[in-house]
Amino acid sequence: MNDPRDSEAAHDRPSHFIRDIIAADQQAGKNGGAVVTRFPPEPNGYLHIGHAKAICLDFGMAREFGGRCHLRMDDTNPAKESMEYVESIKTDVRWLGWDWGDHFFFSAHYFERMYAVACDLIKRGKAYVCELTQEQWKDYRGVPTRPGKESPFRNRSVEENLDLFARMRAGEFPDGSLCLRAKIDMAAPNIHLRDPVLYRIMREHHYLTGNEWCIYPMYDYAHPLEDAFEGITHSLCTLEFEVHRPLYDWVVDQLENFPARPRQIEFARLNLSYTVMSKRKLLELVQKKLVSGWDDPRMPTISGLRRRGVPPEAIRAFCEEIGITKYESLTDVALLEHCIRNALNKTALRRMAVLDPLLVTIENAEALPADIEAVNNPEDPAAGSRRIPFGSQLYIERDDFAETPPPKYFRLSPGKSVRIRYAGFLTCTGVQKDDAGAVTGIICRWDPPTAELKVKGTIHWVPAHGAQMLEARLYDRLFTIEQPDSQEGREFTEFLNPDSLKTVTAHAEPALAEAKPGEAFQFERIAYFVADSLDSKPGRPVFNRTVTLKDAWAKASKK
């Protein structure tokens, strides 16, 4: 009951077709009312926000229907997979707030059982060893508009098939020379049913099974078996597997006596504006060093978002918000940003920091308080308060002073007053300039909070003496256009945003020196920031900008 995900699930929310299907199946008593799902990533890359959608769906449905969700490494292609990815996947799923309990599996641990099923298929005349080369197979397979023709090896005897398959496993044949095919229908309009490959010969070291195997099962064969072995009831996957479903069902139909009859249901993957989502492109960004790594705060990876300061509950809320459909859509990153602000607004401690300083000298320095009290989070009284040292010299944001203010400018300008957060008022009485005429500082009169001057604006500040210097990494969108990877004839890397990272040294209130890595703050009136988990050190804090605050003035002044 104390789990945040319960309250997330509790609020009124429209359903979606997958929830409807599962509810109906459960009500009808299918599989004894059990609901077992799985999240089956291939450990060949880092998880990203698109995976988060699948993770929240898989684990969310299981949770909602009193079932369980398995985490399974779909590692049937050792050429691309590694333990580094396995570990990152576990870390990310856990960080997102999900728990697979004891149900952590590897496809590779089923290799022996899968092999036995294949032998059984052969014995029943449903699979055969084919010697056609890949080149020849292109011709035999046919094209979508034209049926294929049967392989000359299709009607070998069971004994010969069994012998050949055993020798494939024993390593008697070179890579790619033979394969095991299902015997289904070469005239099927669905290409996936035209005698699909079940096993290929591939001498690759597998990160789990080492060199034990030189034949590996194909996804279309392995996946339904894994689901069946584990008693999965609802096998949720993305739309591109829709045409594979008849084959999935064919494989499942070959089995007997399994705890559940798994059902594959497809939904649309997530597309986010101003980002790329394919593993290949993310890998390219990393390998070409266009970002600092998989966990670069500009990456849509879970590790990138985490380092950026995005809280997991924001990602879960986002995944709930976008819904589940079979329609390929493009979700606006603004929705993600909204979910992030929404989560952080409630939890992030407020602090003050000045990114672009302008020195303020207070002319009536006689009666200044030594420090002032500031609340830590106006949205959360329990967050308490802190004291900030005060003094006769302050820094304010250069933007917060205008020598000739534009219309409706509520901040400081000569002769005008403004409130300074928690600390009374400033009235500008003088402007200091260099020889070139640039403003180098301003002189102000200070009035205590009790003065109750009529002002429309409040600005933030930090004391000039005792300010904590910190590195602020100002992250922005990685790309300049909504769909960087869908531009005809153009590389997505052409649309990288040259301003996606700007690093500045900020003056901050002393309390920020003690920020713990990963701790989130709102720098008032600027943005949410997080202490970088890798580079931030005591006494030398480094902060990543997670997301800016909404800025009505910036919007209005653009017009």
Next chain:
RNA sequence: UGCCCGAUGGUGUAACGGUAGCACAACAGACUCUGGAUCUGUUUGUCUAGGUUCAAAUCCUAGUCGGGCAACCA
């Protein structure tokens, strides 16, 4: 052009034969010691054409548009 899937405001979605609703975005206003948050309001939508029905976003047919499928990848 063979097969499969889909189409609701700018965006993402709901409505399961009976008043097209919600969120984001945008805009306007209120409030505010964050030009944040909060609150109120406004604009904008059922791909097209037929059919079934008292009644269609919803069911049927055709079309249009979009996506997917021809790795020994997943």
